[in-house]
Amino acid sequence: MAIVATVAAAALSLLGTGVAAAGTGPIPRGTSSTSAGKAGTEAGNPSSTAAQTAGVCSDAYQIGTTSYVYRGTDQIASVKQFYSPSCKQNYGYVWVWQSFLDKNITFDLTVGVWSYDRNSLVGKRTVFGTHSQEFWGNAANTITECTSGYGQIYITNEPNYEVRTDKRCA
Numbered sequence: 001m002a003i004v005a006t007v008a009a010a011a012l013s014l015l016g017t018g019v020a021a022a023g024t025g026p027i028p029r030g031t032s033s034t035s036a037g038k039a040g041t042e043a044g045n046p047s048s049t050a051a052q053t054a055g056v057c058s059d060a061y062q063i064g065t066t067s068y069v070y071r072g073t074d075q076i077a078s079v080k081q082f083y084s085p086s087c088k089q090n091y092g093y094v095w096v097w098q099s100f101l102d103k104n105i106t107f108d109l110t111v112g113v114w115s116y117d118r119n120s121l122v123g124k125r126t127v128f129g130t131h132s133q134e135f136w137g138n139a140a141n142t143i144t145e146c147t148s149g150y151g152q153i154y155i156t157n158e159p160n161y162e163v164r165t166d167k168r169c170a
Contacts, residue, residue: 040134042095044080054136056091057084064166076100081149081165092137094151107155113140114150114164144170
């Protein structure tokens with residue numbers, strides 16, 4: 001049976017009464033994407049070709065933790081949530097690991113921002129029959145809501161592999 005796991009849900013529970021706020025705090029140091037140019041990266045490059053095609057604002061940076069998608073015991077993708085201060089939007093991000101892509105398995109992928117306030121996926125983008133590596137969701141106007149980055153991989157005749165990042169609230 002496939003194991004779908006998230007990493008870091010417990011981290012916020014250890015903070016007691018506080019819940020991380022979406023889009024708050026300083027921009028993390030060392031997050032400049034200029035050295036990556038238009039290439040995608042596991043860390044997420046808002047200047048990549050895929051990000052620009054999705055309309056991601058170039059100042060977007062990761063908020064919260066990274067979660068991982070597992071197929072059995074194999075880690076096959078990472079999921080993140082990004083925030084753009086200039087556009088005041090959140091974005092979901094999924095990076096599929098090369099070790100999984102090397103298996104040449106066709107999959108469908110959905111990425112977006114899960115809104116706990118709406119109990120729905122916002123900024124949803126779905127790609128069918130792909131072998132790609134980098135996926136950005138559409139802009140999600142959710143910065144005043146409790147959110148998580150969301151990613152789901154579907155392989156024919158297998159269960160959905162889905163994960164959310166840590167919950168962040170405005």
